[in-house]
Amino acid sequence: MIFSPKARERFQKKPAQAIEEEIKAFTRTSPLNRMPGMENQVIFDKPLVQFADVDDPIFTEYKTIIAPSHLTPREALAKASGKSAEGLPARLSIISWILPITEKTRLSNRRQTKSPSRLWSYTRWYGEKFNEALRQHMVQVLTQLGYLAVAPMMQPYFKEFTNEKGKYSNWSERHIAYAAGLGTFSLSDGFITERGIAHRCGSVVTDLILPVSPRVAKDPYSNCPFYVDGSCKACITRCPAGAISESGHDKIKCFEHMQEPELLKEYQVGKLGCGLCQTKVPCEYRNPTRKVSPPTPHHL
Numbered sequence: 001m002i003f004s005p006k007a008r009e010r011f012q013k014k015p016a017q018a019i020e021e022e023i024k025a026f027t028r029t030s031p032l033n034r035m036p037g038m039e040n041q042v043i044f045d046k047p048l049v050q051f052a053d054v055d056d057p058i059f060t061e062y063k064t065i066i067a068p069s070h071l072t073p074r075e076a077l078a079k080a081s082g083k084s085a086e087g088l089p090a091r092l093s094i095i096s097w098i099l100p101i102t103e104k105t106r107l108s109n110r111r112q113t114k115s116p117s118r119l120w121s122y123t124r125w126y127g128e129k130f131n132e133a134l135r136q137h138m139v140q141v142l143t144q145l146g147y148l149a150v151a152p153m154m155q156p157y158f159k160e161f162t163n164e165k166g167k168y169s170n171w172s173e174r175h176i177a178y179a180a181g182l183g184t185f186s187l188s189d190g191f192i193t194e195r196g197i198a199h200r201c202g203s204v205v206t207d208l209i210l211p212v213s214p215r216v217a218k219d220p221y222s223n224c225p226f227y228v229d230g231s232c233k234a235c236i237t238r239c240p241a242g243a244i245s246e247s248g249h250d251k252i253k254c255f256e257h258m259q260e261p262e263l264l265k266e267y268q269v270g271k272l273g274c275g276l277c278q279t280k281v282p283c284e285y286r287n288p289t290r291k292v293s294p295p296t297p298h299h300l
């Protein structure tokens with residue numbers, strides 16, 4: 001990847017705009033953002049991109065909210081670059097993105113009552129491969145431009161653990177997205193953005209200085225009507241595993257429901273996903289607490 005002097009200047013003078021454009025262009029043009037065997041069918045629509053400040057105290061709070069093993073972004077970059085956390089530049093940023101799932105895929109999953117549609121499972125399997133390519137691409141762009149950059153989820157130190165509540169990891173992409181002001185959590189546990197809950201997300205830590213995006217949500221659950229006034233609860237009846245109740249999401253029941261060896265074979269994917277609680281619900285493709293939704297469509 002070779003950058004012209006003009007392109008380099010764009011990253012120096014307008015870094016936020018240049019990063020956002022790079023993520024959107026990669027999503028628009030990458031052959032990996034296409035359903036296999038259905039060349040014209042994209043997996044994700046136009047991404048949302050925002051930035052967080054690495055020294056936001058919320059990242060230290062995550063050591064209590066999630067687990068002590070959850071890395072701060074400074075620790076994540078230091079581990080990857082072989083430096084000490086203190087040896088890194090004073091200002092660091094996080095790039096966080098949301099990849100909204102297309103209408104066609106959402107509609108196909110709306111019709112399901114027990115297991116995910118083929119398109120939804122393809123989004124879980126091939127869509128995450130695209131998400132990985134996007135993480136790698138952004139790290140490559142930034143390092144070629146002379147910046148430090150790491151996608152913690154792609155590092156050998158990324159780990160998933162299990163405790164009495166179920167699975168968790170040492171780099172939660174949704175908690176990063178929350179810090180970057182992209183949305184809030186919900187009754188079903190999913191992350192509700194201005195483009196809804198049906199999405200996948202990703203992030204990169206860098207020493208490129210980016211403007212911090214404001215966190216406008218009142219609290220970590222304010223995009224979910226259940227936590228605003230006790231209403232909605234559509235995800236409770238939508239979940240075929242009985243994993244969602246007024247007390248929240250049972251991660252163990254959810255995980256167990258997603259193990260369907262016959263369907264894995266039929267769809268020929270490594271992981272099925274499910275996402276019934278993310279389709280045919282008021283938060284599917286918009287923030288349900290907004291009276292007026294932003295204009296649609298948001299296709300590439």
Ligand code: B12
Pocket residue numbers: 065066124131153160166167168169170171172173174175178185186188189190191192197198199200201202220249251252254255272273274275277278
């Ligand atoms: C482990 C895992 C699972 C586990 C556990 C999920 C979980 N809730 O943690 C299981 C197998 C159950 C699972 C299921 C699914 N997953 Co999953 N999974 C992950 C993974 C690998 C790690 C998640 C993690 O670290 N969680 C940490 C724990 C602690 O988070 P938590 O319990 O949800 O956190 C709660 C508390 O922190 C609480 N909280 C309490 N106090 C406070 C205070 C503050 C300030 C804040 C911010 C929060 C907070 O809020 C949270 C929500 O209740 C991520 C990828 C990644 N690296 O991020 C994908 C990820 C979370 N999965 C994803 C998806 C899409 C799914 C499925 C829809 C499957 C599918 N693809 O079809 C289902 C959805 C389940 C659901 N109802 O949300 C997406 C989420 C996108 C979204 N729309 O929210 C992710 C981010 C993958 C990605 N790259 O996009 N997953």
Ligand code: SF4
Pocket residue numbers: 186187188189223224225226231232233234235236281282283288
């Ligand atoms: S379906 Fe309703 S209650 Fe459930 S997460 Fe979405 S907005 Fe919240």
Ligand code: SF4
Pocket residue numbers: 188238239240241242243244249253254255257258273274275276277278
């Ligand atoms: S909570 Fe889990 S099992 Fe239930 S609908 Fe959502 S993804 Fe499926």
